[in-house]
Amino acid sequence: MNPIQEYFYRIKEPERSTLLFLRQKILESDKENITEPLSFGLPFFKYKKKMLCYLYYSKKHKKHYVSFYHGDRIEHPELIQEGRKKFKILLIEMEKDLPVELILSLIQEVKTYIK
Template sequence: MNPIQEYFYRIEEPERSTLLFLRKTILESDIENITETFSFGLPFFKYKKKMLCYMYYSKKYQQHYISFYHGDRLTHPELISDGRKKFKIFLIDMEKDIPISLILFYISQVKQHIKT
């Protein structure tokens, strides 16, 4: 298993399946330009080799989250900065339906900031 696979398989179910679904959705949203790397012990997604987002677990909120690069330029009430300078996080509530369209919207917004 590669380090990315190991990262996800260390997570208990049902969170693992949810995060693997999100991973697949993010990668398939732009097959030609979004790639995945393993940096700082986390799965990072890159757009044209530039940081896009990553997944992690918040001990403070007791939830997994997606952290978006250029989050400082995104002004959406669902995103939390928590003192981060360049990133904002979106908490993933495993008890609710995942707002895929909202996550893909955030990704499209970050991609626009990467292009400029």
Template sequence: MNPIQEYFFRINEPERSTLLFLRKKILESDTENITETLSFGLPFFKFKKKMLCYLYYSKKHQKHYISFYHGDRLDHPKLLSEGRKKFKILLVDMDEDLPVELILSLINEVKQHIK
């Protein structure tokens, strides 16, 4: 098992399946330019080798989230900055439908800010 698979394996169900589905959608959204790497022990997604977003867990909110680079340039009511300068997070509520369209549109918006 590679380190990225190990990261997801340590997460309990049903969160694991939800995050693996989200991971798959992100990677499939741009198979030529989006890659995945493990940085700081977290799954990071990169666009043309530059930071795009990553997945993590918020102890404060008790929820997993996706964090978007260039979040300071994103404007959406569901995004939280919580004192971060370059990132904004979108909490993933496991009891609700995953907002795939919103996530993919935010990823596309971040891609526009990457040179």
């Protein structure tokens, strides 16, 4: 098992399936340019080898989230900065429908800031 598979394997169900589905959608959104190396021990999505976003768990909020690089430039009511300089996070409500379209549109917006 590679390190990325191990990361997801450690997450309990049903969160694991939700995050794996989201991972698949992010990777499929731009197969040629989005890669998924393990950075800082996390599955980190990169666009043309530049930081894009990553998945993690907030102990404070007790929820998984997607953290967007250049989030400081994005204005959206559901994004939380909480003192981060370059990132904003979107908490994932596991009990609700996954906001795939919102996440993919935020990724598209982040891509516009990557040179």
